[in-house]
Amino acid sequence: xxxINSTIKVDSRDAKLSMAHFYVAxxxxxxxxxxxxxxxxxxxxKFELPGGIGYxxxxxxxxxxxxxVLTTFFIMGFQHAxxxxxxxxxxxxxxxxxxxxxxxxxxxxxxAAAMVLMNKATxxxxxxxxxxxxxxxxxxxxxxxxxxxIDGIAQIMTYAKWKKNNPGKPGPLLSFMAVINTVxxxxxxxxxxxxxLFQLLPWSLGLIDRVDVLVSRTLFWxxxxxxxxxxxxxxxxxxxxxxxxxxxxxxxxxxLARLSFILFLLFSIPVGFHHQLTExxxxxxxxxxxxxxxxxxxxxxxxxxxxMFATFESAGRAKGAKGMFGWVKKLPWNDARFTVPFIGMAxxxxxxxxxxxxxxxxxxxxxxxxIWITGHFHLTLATSVVLTFFxxxxxxxxxxxxxxxxxxxxxxxxxxxxxxxxxxAFMSGSMHxxxxxxxxxxxxxxxxxxxxxxxxxxxxxIAQAVGGTILFxxxxxILIIFINLAFFAPxxxxxxxxxxxxxxxxxxxMVLENWKLWIGISIVLILFAYTIPFIDMIQNAPIxxxxxxxx
Amino acid sequence: MAKAQLKxxxxxxxxxxxxxxxxxxxGTMASxxxxxxxxxxxxxxxxxxxxxxx
Ligand code: HEM
Ligand SMILES: [Cu+2]
Numbered sequence: 001x002x003x004i005n006s007t008i009k010v011d012s013r014d015a016k017l018s019m020a021h022f023y024v025a026x027x028x029x030x031x032x033x034x035x036x037x038x039x040x041x042x043x044x045x046k047f048e049l050p051g052g053i054g055y056x057x058x059x060x061x062x063x064x065x066x067x068x069v070l071t072t073f074f075i076m077g078f079q080h081a082x083x084x085x086x087x088x089x090x091x092x093x094x095x096x097x098x099x100x101x102x103x104x105x106x107x108x109x110x111x112a113a114a115m116v117l118m119n120k121a122t123x124x125x126x127x128x129x130x131x132x133x134x135x136x137x138x139x140x141x142x143x144x145x146x147x148x149x150i151d152g153i154a155q156i157m158t159y160a161k162w163k164k165n166n167p168g169k170p171g172p173l174l175s176f177m178a179v180i181n182t183v184x185x186x187x188x189x190x191x192x193x194x195x196x197l198f199q200l201l202p203w204s205l206g207l208i209d210r211v212d213v214l215v216s217r218t219l220f221w222x223x224x225x226x227x228x229x230x231x232x233x234x235x236x237x238x239x240x241x242x243x244x245x246x247x248x249x250x251x252x253x254x255x256l257a258r259l260s261f262i263l264f265l266l267f268s269i270p271v272g273f274h275h276q277l278t279e280x281x282x283x284x285x286x287x288x289x290x291x292x293x294x295x296x297x298x299x300x301x302x303x304x305x306x307x308m309f310a311t312f313e314s315a316g317r318a319k320g321a322k323g324m325f326g327w328v329k330k331l332p333w334n335d336a337r338f339t340v341p342f343i344g345m346a347x348x349x350x351x352x353x354x355x356x357x358x359x360x361x362x363x364x365x366x367x368x369x370x371i372w373i374t375g376h377f378h379l380t381l382a383t384s385v386v387l388t389f390f391x392x393x394x395x396x397x398x399x400x401x402x403x404x405x406x407x408x409x410x411x412x413x414x415x416x417x418x419x420x421x422x423x424x425a426f427m428s429g430s431m432h433x434x435x436x437x438x439x440x441x442x443x444x445x446x447x448x449x450x451x452x453x454x455x456x457x458x459x460x461x462i463a464q465a466v467g468g469t470i471l472f473x474x475x476x477x478i479l480i481i482f483i484n485l486a487f488f489a490p491x492x493x494x495x496x497x498x499x500x501x502x503x504x505x506x507x508x509x510m511v512l513e514n515w516k517l518w519i520g521i522s523i524v525l526i527l528f529a530y531t532i533p534f535i536d537m538i539q540n541a542p543i544x545x546x547x548x549x550x551x
Numbered sequence: 552m553a554k555a556q557l558k559x560x561x562x563x564x565x566x567x568x569x570x571x572x573x574x575x576x577x578g579t580m581a582s583x584x585x586x587x588x589x590x591x592x593x594x595x596x597x598x599x600x601x602x603x604x605x
Contacts, residue, residue: 309579
């Protein structure tokens with residue numbers, strides 16, 4: 001049962017705020033998904049973009065809309081609902097703050113999108129210098145980040161209110177997790193904000209002529225790795241807290257869940273160099289240190305895997321399951337709220353294994369900048385995270401709109417997830433294989449002047465187009481379900497499932513809520529990992545680069 | 552849970568065994584072992600590819 005201060009139903013005013021975020025998120029999914037299909041078709045060599053549209057413009061739309069817009073909007077919408085449900089309804093002030101955040105983000109999105117569509121910002125979603133976009137693109141991104149901070153502050157306000165009213169108690173688990181993710185996000189986006197405000201914006205405005213590329217890329221990846229954990233942690237919130245309730249079980253351990261979130265906060269930031277392993281200009285000793293820190297993230301990841309298996313097994317055994325794997329049969333496979341995120345969890349097994357390979361310094365040379373990497377994050381982000389987000393939507397959207405997930409929609413949701421799984425098996429599988437054969441990512445079709453090696457890649461590219469087509473059917477299905485749940489499903493009550501801890505679990509130690517301690521350690525680790533390399537980069541800086549527009 | 556244990560405990564041995572079975576995490580043990588094995592095998596796969604190429 002929810003504790004005294006939480007509401008079972010998200011207040012309808014907070015529900016509107018969440019839904020506003022979801023409309024933008026799913027619109028981004030629709031357009032971004034179409035671009036994904038076009039990319040796979042172009043790369044197969046059987047199709048050319050009409051009207052002289054460039055491949056990189058399409059790829060920029062895809063990366064920005066799906067990697068940045070869909071994720072940030074969905075996460076903020078979900079976290080508002082999660083905090084409102086477990087820590088209590090937003091105060092009017094917190095809700096207003098949330099709305100300001102939403103509109104600032106939306107304005108920023110429109111600015112950035114307009115520039116991309118006018119072909120003035122074909123710089124891909126990583127906007128690496130020395131590629132130079134129109135200044136409005138960078139300003140728009142700044143608004144997206146600042147808006148997300150304001151959104152996050154609204155969530156922190158409501159959490160702080162709960163803590164004030166409940167002195168000495170650990171905050172509600174789901175809210176605690178949302179706040180960890182918000183803190184992680186605020187700390188890491190400072191890097192990209194610095195890159196944009198001090199380097200890219202003045203440079204694109206012509207105020208400065210040249211920009212230090214290495215510094216800009218380092219600031220980007222200081223942000224870019226925690227970015228992937230900002231995507232992942234909301235999925236983990238659902239795995240740790242929501243799924244146990246959906247399957248009729250218990251949260252295996254509240255303390256384990258909190259500890260793993262804290263470890264993600266500590267170890268996901270001071271590790272950006274693992275994206276820069278092939279970069280000259282960074283001392284290998286510091287790359288080594290950051291690789292070690294990267295490998296520490298494996299600890300909370302495996303803790304999560306263990307907790308999931310244990311939750312499933314305990315729930316199954318409580319229902320009388322026998323033998324080694326009898327509990328598997330007791331899981332509610334016909335319930336989309338479980339099965340859809342479960343497929344996401346399963347995808348995280350190859351995804352995580354691939355991640356360990358990527359981060360292994362020397363082995364990165366095998367896969368760096370190949371399409372293997374694209375295959376990797378279509379498992380992590382575009383399967384594990386996205387399928388969990390879809391699974392969340394199936395109860396959260398009707399909960400917020402006062403409707404019900406019908407049997408028919410539940411069935412369609414299950415089909416959607418299997419379609420996604422099959423499409424991704426084709427696309428991501430062949431991307432991994434093609435990458436091991438050396439095929440580059442971020443490139444349209446080319447025979448590379450008849451090179452023998454490039455000819456070997458073509459069958460894999462055709463497999464990707466098959467996968468991409470199946471995935472696009474998945475996009476159409478999820479949009480049908482979303483529109484149904486938002487506007488047409490029958491009126492009713494849909495539960496917002498929040499799990500309880502197993503009875504025999506230990507009480508949560510309060511040290512896990514010591515924010516000063518954990519944020520302090522996080523900052524110390526960041527300063528340790530980055531200070532000396534940064535001094536190095538600045539002391540030995542080249543003259544910097546002018547802007548290039550290659551499109 | 553606790554109540555059921557009191558009722559079943561002294562009665563008969565099979566029930567005690569059943570209780571143990573109901574709290575066992577051996578499937579979890581097997582699953583995480585498989586996970587670890589999978590990670591090591593894929594890692595080694597690419598490792599040998601690396602050794603072969605560089
Ligand atoms: C219909 C489904 C999808 C298809 C067919 C698809 C296809 C592709 C392809 C072929 C590429 C790489 C192209 C290249 O490197 O030249 C790509 C890149 C990418 N995709 Fe997807 N994708 C899909 C869904 C998603 C989703 C749901 C997300 C995230 C939520 C996503 C995020 C990304 C990102 C961030 C990139 C990197 C862009 C870059 O390298 O600049 N994709 N996608
Ligand atoms: Cu990373």
